[in-house]
Amino acid sequence: MPRVDAKKKEYKLQDFKKWIKTKMAATDKTQEDVGKALGLSQGRVSQMLRCKGKNVEKDPFSYGQVLTLCVLFGASEEEKEKFLTL
Numbered sequence: 809m810p811r812v813d814a815k816k817k818e819y820k821l822q823d824f825k826k827w828i829k830t831k832m833a834a835t836d837k838t839q840e841d842v843g844k845a846l847g848l849s850q851g852r853v854s855q856m857l858r859c860k861g862k863n864v865e866k867d868p869f870s871y872g873q874v875l876t877l878c879v880l881f882g883a884s885e886e887e888k889e890k891f892l893t894l
Contacts, residue, residue: 839857
């Protein structure tokens with residue numbers, strides 16, 4: 809199904825969460841490692857990465873957290889630009 813412009817921010821956020829999960833798997837990092845980098849608990853990271861279900865937050869990441877994750881996972885300049893404009 810094609811993506812509609814009305815949900816552009818939701819799609820970007822979903823893409824960002826998927827990117828984090830992919831990078832975690834590729835670098836053998838856990839939610840606990842991500843939590844330490846962000847100064848959060850593993851449980852909070854789990855909540856933030858949730859994509860489906862009742863308790864999905866609209867935008868759980870602050871600008872600083874997005875920047876920290878980009879640095880942690882070595883995001884390219886293109887990826888940084890894409891994610892920092894959520």
